Every structure is written in structure tokens, then in C-alpha cells.
Amino acid sequence: MKFLTLLLLFFSANFFAASSAPCGNYIGDDLDHIGVCDDAEVDPTDKASLQRGAQMYMNYCLGCHSLKYSRYKRVAEDLEIPLELFKENLIFGDQKLGDLINIGMDPKEAKAWFGNTPPDLTLEAGLRGPDWIYTYLKSFYVDESRPLGVNNMVYENVGMPNVLFNMQGEQRSVCRKVPSKAANGGLKQDPLTGEILSIEKCGFLEVVAGTGEVTEEEFDANIRDLTNFMAYITDPAKVERETVGFYVILYLILFTILAYLLYREFKKDLH
Amino acid sequence: MVTKIMSWFDERLPITATIERHLTKYPAPINMNIWYLAGFLLIIVLVIQLVSGIWLLMSYEPTAEGAFASIQYIMRDVEYGWMIRYMHTTGASAFFALIYLHMFRGMMYGSYQKPRELLWVIGWLTYLLLCMLGFTGYVLPWGQMSFWAAQVIMSLFGSIPFIGEELLTWIRGDYLISGITLNRLFALHVVLLPLALIAVIFVHILALHEVGSNNPDGVDVKKFKDEDGVPLDTKPFFPYDIVHDLYAVGVFLIFFCFIMFFYPDGGGYVIEYVNYEAADNLKTPEHIVPSWYYTPYYAMLRAITFPLFGLSAKFLGFVVMAAGIAIFVALPWLDRSPVKSIRYKGVYSKFFLTLFVISFFVLGYLGSVASTPVRTILAQFFTCTYFAYFLLMPIYSKYEKCNPVPERVTLS
Numbered sequence: 239m240k241f242l243t244l245l246l247l248f249f250s251a252n253f254f255a256a257s258s259a260p261c262g263n264y265i266g267d268d269l270d271h272i273g274v275c276d277d278a279e280v281d282p283t284d285k286a287s288l289q290r291g292a293q294m295y296m297n298y299c300l301g302c303h304s305l306k307y308s309r310y311k312r313v314a315e316d317l318e319i320p321l322e323l324f325k326e327n328l329i330f331g332d333q334k335l336g337d338l339i340n341i342g343m344d345p346k347e348a349k350a351w352f353g354n355t356p357p358d359l360t361l362e363a364g365l366r367g368p369d370w371i372y373t374y375l376k377s378f379y380v381d382e383s384r385p386l387g388v389n390n391m392v393y394e395n396v397g398m399p400n401v402l403f404n405m406q407g408e409q410r411s412v413c414r415k416v417p418s419k420a421a422n423g424g425l426k427q428d429p430l431t432g433e434i435l436s437i438e439k440c441g442f443l444e445v446v447a448g449t450g451e452v453t454e455e456e457f458d459a460n461i462r463d464l465t466n467f468m469a470y471i472t473d474p475a476k477v478e479r480e481t482v483g484f485y486v487i488l489y490l491i492l493f494t495i496l497a498y499l500l501y502r503e504f505k506k507d508l509h
Numbered sequence: 510m511v512t513k514i515m516s517w518f519d520e521r522l523p524i525t526a527t528i529e530r531h532l533t534k535y536p537a538p539i540n541m542n543i544w545y546l547a548g549f550l551l552i553i554v555l556v557i558q559l560v561s562g563i564w565l566l567m568s569y570e571p572t573a574e575g576a577f578a579s580i581q582y583i584m585r586d587v588e589y590g591w592m593i594r595y596m597h598t599t600g601a602s603a604f605f606a607l608i609y610l611h612m613f614r615g616m617m618y619g620s621y622q623k624p625r626e627l628l629w630v631i632g633w634l635t636y637l638l639l640c641m642l643g644f645t646g647y648v649l650p651w652g653q654m655s656f657w658a659a660q661v662i663m664s665l666f667g668s669i670p671f672i673g674e675e676l677l678t679w680i681r682g683d684y685l686i687s688g689i690t691l692n693r694l695f696a697l698h699v700v701l702l703p704l705a706l707i708a709v710i711f712v713h714i715l716a717l718h719e720v721g722s723n724n725p726d727g728v729d730v731k732k733f734k735d736e737d738g739v740p741l742d743t744k745p746f747f748p749y750d751i752v753h754d755l756y757a758v759g760v761f762l763i764f765f766c767f768i769m770f771f772y773p774d775g776g777g778y779v780i781e782y783v784n785y786e787a788a789d790n791l792k793t794p795e796h797i798v799p800s801w802y803y804t805p806y807y808a809m810l811r812a813i814t815f816p817l818f819g820l821s822a823k824f825l826g827f828v829v830m831a832a833g834i835a836i837f838v839a840l841p842w843l844d845r846s847p848v849k850s851i852r853y854k855g856v857y858s859k860f861f862l863t864l865f866v867i868s869f870f871v872l873g874y875l876g877s878v879a880s881t882p883v884r885t886i887l888a889q890f891f892t893c894t895y896f897a898y899f900l901l902m903p904i905y906s907k908y909e910k911c912n913p914v915p916e917r918v919t920l921s
Contacts, residue, residue, distance in 0.1 A: 307581035360581070364774075364785035472785070475584070475591040482592070483770020487763055494759030501756045504749055508539060 260366075261373045262392040265441050269416055272441075275392075278372035278462060280469040282476050288317050291467025294460060296328045298401050302348065302356040305339035308471055313339075316474055353385075353397040363465070363472040372465040375402065376458065379411045379443055391443060406457050407450025413440035531718055536743030537750050538724035540918040544618075545722075547611035549754040550761050554604050555710065559703065561597040569649070571695040573688030576651035577787040595773040601643055602779050603765055605802035608636055612837065616862065619849030620723040626841035628716040633838045635713060638706045640803070640834065645698035647800060651691060652784030657797045659686050659694070665810075668824040685790065726918045727849025733917060742918045796879050804876030805869050806830045809895070811880055812888035829892065836899045843899055845907035848914050855909030865898035867891075 259273030266276050281287065292313060295305075310333065314324040325335060331342065345355045363371060374392040378400035381389035388400040391411070400406075415436040418426040426435040445454055452460065470476070519525050568587050570579035583590035612632070615621055621629035648659045663686065667677035682689040721731060721740075730740040744750070774780045778801045783794045799807045813826035846854055851862060868891040875888045 307578060308585060312585065361785040365782055367782075479591060479595075479770055479773075483766060486766050486770065490759055490763045490766060494756060494763065497752070497756040497759045501752045504752045508744055508749065 260370055261377075262390075262394055263441055264373055264377050264391040265439075265443075266373075269439070270419070275367070275369035275373040276376075278368040278465045278469070280368045280462075280466045282466070282470055282473075284466065285318055287463045287466045288470055289319055290460070291463035291465070291470075292317055292319070292328065294464045295467055296330070299359065299464075300330070300339070300341060302341065302343060302352075303359045304341040305360045305471055306358050307360040308339050308474070309335075310337060310339060311335040312474065313471070316470070352399075356398070359468060359471075361472050363469040368465050368469040371468055372461060375461045375464065376406070377443060378403070378406075379409045381411070391441065402457075402461070405451050405460065406445060407448070408446040409443050410446065411440065412442050412444045413438050414442050415439075531714075532747040532751075533745055534739075535718060535746040536730070536740050537722055537746045538730050538918055539742050539744050540724050540726060540920055541722065541750075542725055544610070544614035544725070546754065546757040546761075547607045547614060549750075550757065551604070551607045551611060552710075553758055553761070554600055554607060555706075557596060557600045558604065559707075561593050561600060562699070562703070564593045565597055566699060571649070571692055573651065573691055573788070576649060576691060580650045591773075592769075595769045598780055599765060599769040599773065599775075601646065602768075602775065602800075602802065604639060605643065608639060609802075612636065613866070615723075616840070616865075617851045618723055618725055619727050619844065619846070619851070619854075621841045622727075622844060622846075622849050623841070624720045625723060628713065628720060629841055630838055631709060631713045631716055634709050635706060636837070637834070638702055638709060642698060642702045642706065643800065643802065645694040645702065648691065648694045649698060650784060651788045653786045653788055653792070653794050654781045654784040654797070656686060656788035656790065657794055658799055659690065661797055662799075663690075665823070665827040665830075668821055668827055670820060670824065673824075723849065724918055725850060726852060726915065728914060728916070728918055730918065798877050801873065801877060804874070805872035805895075806833050806876070808872040808876035808888045809833050809892045811876070812885060812892045814885060833892075833895065836896070839899065840902075843902040843906075845903050846909075846911065848911045850914075853912040853914045854906070855911050857905035857909040861898045861901065861905060864894050868895040868898075 259271065261273045261275040263272060264275070265272055266274050268274060310324065310329055311321070313319075314321050314328075314335070319328070321335060329335070333340075339360075343356075349355045366374075370392065374390065377391035377393075378388045379391065380387065383389075384395065386397075386399040388403070389411075390396045390398075416439045418435045418437045420426045427433065428435055450457065515525060565583065568579060568583045568590065570576055580594070583594055585591075587593070615629060615632070644658075644662060648655045663677060663681055666680055667673045669676060678684060681687070682693055724730065724742075730742045733741045735741055768775055768779065772779075774782070781798070781800070798804070807830075810826040810830040813822050813829055815825075816822050817825055846858065848854055851859060871891045872888060872895065875884050875891070878884065880888070
């Protein structure tokens, strides 16, 4: 028992250590912790969201980012998009349904244009996690000092342009006055007036009103769909895997009960 | 009819005799407890690894250009390929988890003591082979962590004075980690090492059945026998232990399948996230960490930060790491205690065994995180306590006061 407690302690310490701040300088809802990603709330069973996400990916991302380990047909079937419809609307050029999702861009030229060849994104959600992708996509802001005019709070000085600029509108990094916190976690107050003291904190992201094609909520929903699709494409068998897993474990529980009863019967012999 | 057929075979091949010797008449002590399950479960995992490995081999491509893509081909285009692969990755972790428990059981109950010294040494050999299998297998997917782990581990050979550089080139087969390295690790992983492992495990079981199983009390069950010459405190392995093991297999597989189907990454411990990116020799990952089952030894490697006697810190770290794995083999000769089991050993043995377990886990943790000055000092301290268990054993096991050992096994 002591050993098991130790084991548990060990692993809890380990998992705790893994949760550092992965999202760069992004300030989310929790002002105290910079770099915590927003929750992408991915749901591989939400087919409508996945379909919208696939549509966004093919239209906005596929120009530069291939999905070279995945095939069109598999995506269409998994997402329940009729093959004809998929072929007409989501496959560009003369690629076939059975093809891997490759792109025509020359990697060498791409490197010259962006400083780095845009990576294949089939496994990006596994590498970075869906929350990171979701937060990253909403964290572009205008920064005139960068070659492409934008920077990113999550991934500083990234070479990627903000392809969703028109949809989201002009987002800027701004400073805000926030309540100043004391060492004990409470709010700092002016000792005379009792007024809550505030300090200026920078790095908040704000969209200039009226510059985007959609509202902020709609934009977040859109990139959530896109993230959902990317999480799916990393692990397309997830839904099937968990369904199969459920039945396998159910079977194993039955097996174990029977094996236990058999063991109990034989144990009687020994006493 | 059946008897006739059997005797025809028995005259030509000792089938019945073998079954009796190793199953139906193999005497297993009646007081064996939960710790004794790991051995049987290891055989189950061996089978899982062999079967899933063969199926993976059908679709895997051992080239630097095609390896990474072929893994994704298995995951996406091969029917139930994801299941086969996750079975293999989860199996690798299960293999190590169980062998560590199995080794710990042996250390606890003194299963390495006379007459089981050779059994222990052969068992240690399986552990060594497993470490090699784990390493060579980890490189095959050719992801970023595969590549860089190979880079780090192989470069250790380069730290050997005088011959290091040439030895390293010889091992890699190239001036850097390349497709040639991948091909040779592939050959080792799918042919030489599994063959050796099966052979060594076979000999391990032969040796076990020659000297007989130890038990939690560490008493010799062969002392008291009934009129047929069967040790009194034993039961036949088949069916009594088999039905017990079957039940344990059920419980084990529930855990196994839970990870395999629902958390195949194991939170980054079964499959490291960095390995989702194909190998790139121009881009070093931020933290290079080995799989969790090597982290205690990786921590030892990193704990040595100072050169000594004209030898580089890296080489000394390599020596300490290798010694940490190798020292298990000396246990039968380090233990001078008159009793086997920790139940009857003195307070010093209990203290040092606990210290060893704590050291192993703390080093395991330290090996999985980025090093800082404080962590390095901790790693150095716990490397010392890890070795203290072994190196001080001849002293504390000889002079401590042991409790009286019962004549026959006790049942709790």
C-alpha cells in the first residue's frame, strides 16, 4: 500500500510538472497567469462542426499547409460529406478522392517567402494540442515592425501571415488598467480612500470594432470548428477507437468476473 | 485412443513429461502473493509485443525517407492499424512497468539468494535486452524524439576516451545519425534482440523450474515433503496458479486496454508529443527526454557534471548510468544476510530498500524534467542513495539483527 501511495505521488508530481505555460504571452480570462491556453472544447462527434472546420481548412489553410498523411476520401467518409459534393467543393485542381492531401507549393520557394517552409499540419494537434492551436489562431495582432505586418501572442515572431485577417478584423495589442493585487491575493486598496488601486498591464488583444466580417463570437466559433477538424485529422480513429475500447473493456470485465469465480472455486481445494 | 496417441508421441518426444514438470506437477508455494503475478503477466506482454510487432512489420518501411509516413499509413490506411500500433506502444510501457515490479519482488524477498543466483542473473539479462529493445524500437518511427534520443544515447559511446569517436562512427554506420543507423537498429529490433529475448526467457523459466520458486517468507519449501515427495507447502501450478493468473490477466488487460483505447499517448509518457513531428536533423527539440522507463538512469547520466581524473563528465555520467543498470547483477554476492525475505531481515535492510525505491522514483522524475542547478544536486544525492543500497549491502546485511524465520511458510 505504501508503495502504491508512492507511485501515485510520483505520477501526480510528474503530471503537475508537465503543465507549464504553453501559450507564450497570451493573456486569457485569468489575468494572473500569462500563457495559459483557452480551452478549444473539441468534440470529435460533432460532425457539423467538423464539416465546417474542413471547409475552412480547405479554403484558408490548404494553400500552404498540406495534410499529406491523410486522404480526401477518408475525410469525406468520416465527416459524412457526400463524395460528389466533397469532390466538387473541397478538392481543388485535378486531385482524386483517393489521393493524399498534398499541396502544389514548392517548399524551397515557400522558405524564401516566409522564412520557413509552412509545416504539414496532419499531426499538429498531437504535437501542440488543440488548445494551443485554438489560442494561436485567435492571437494574431497588428505589428508594423514585422515583415508581414502581424505578430502573434502565442508564437512570438511567427513567420505566418494572419490569413483570417478579413474575417476577424484588425486586432491590436492594447494596455488596460487592471486592479492591483496584494501579495496575499486580495486587491490592493488606497489606505485613505479605500479606493481599489490599479496598474497598467499590456498585451491584451482587442479587435477594432466594425473591421471584421463576423463578430468576435462568430470568429471564435469558426476557429473552434477549424481546431476541431485539426484535432480530428491528427487522430481520425478516435471515435471508433473509444467505441471499440468500450466493448473490449466490457468484455474484459465479464471475463474477469468469470475468471474470479473459477479462481474462487479452485481456491476451496486448498483449504 | 487418446492414450495411445499420446504414448506414441511420448516415446518420441517428452510431451507428457514436460507438461507435468512445468505445469501440472510444478510445485508452487502456497503463500505466493500479488507480487508473483508480474512474471506471468510479463509472458502475456511478450506475446502481445511479438504478435503486434509482426503485424506492424507488415506495413512499416525501414527507411529514413519512408519510416515516419509509414507509421501514419499504419495509423490511417491499414485496417485497425491504430489498434496494432497502440497495442505495441502500450505494451512497451507495460513491459517495463511489470519488469520493474518483478525485479522489486525479487529484491524484497531475496529471490536472488542461493540457489537462485543464476536465475537472477539470467533475469537481469532479459532486462538488459528489454532496454535495448525499447531503445531500438523507439527510434523506428523516426520522429523528432526518436532521432534525438538516438543522437544522445549513441553519442555516449563517443565519450569513451581514445576510441570513442571511431567507435561512435562504427555504431552509427555513418558520420551522423542517418538512414543507415535506422536500418541497423531495425534489424536488431526485429530479428536479433527478440530472438535473444525469447531464448533468454526460456532459459530463465528452465532455471526457475530447476531451483523452484521462492516465496514471501523466503523459506525452503522443499524441506518438508509428503509421502509422494511433493513439498507440503506447495500446490500444482496447473490448475491452481493458472486460474489465479487468469483472473489477474483479466484485471491487467482492463488497465492495459483502458490506456490503449482511451489514452494511447499516456499523457505524453507512452508516446511523447514531440514524436508527432518527423525527424529533422537541423532542429533540436527544446527538451530531449527519454521514455519514462529510462528516466532514472538518464537522471544519473546528467547528475555527473564534473570531469574527474582527466575523464570527461559525459563519460563519467555514462559509466555511472551503465553501473546503475549493471549493479543489479551483483546482488546475490552483495547480500550477506542469513535470511532471504525482507519480512525477517533487520531494520537496516528495510531502510535501505525503502531508500532505494524513493531514489528510483525521484531520479525517474528528475530524468523527465529539464535540469536546473537544484535538480542536479538532488539527482546527485539520490544517485548516491541509489548506489548506497547496493554498495553498503555487504556491511548492513551482515551485521544487522534479523528476526527468526519460521520453519514453514506463513499464510496471512
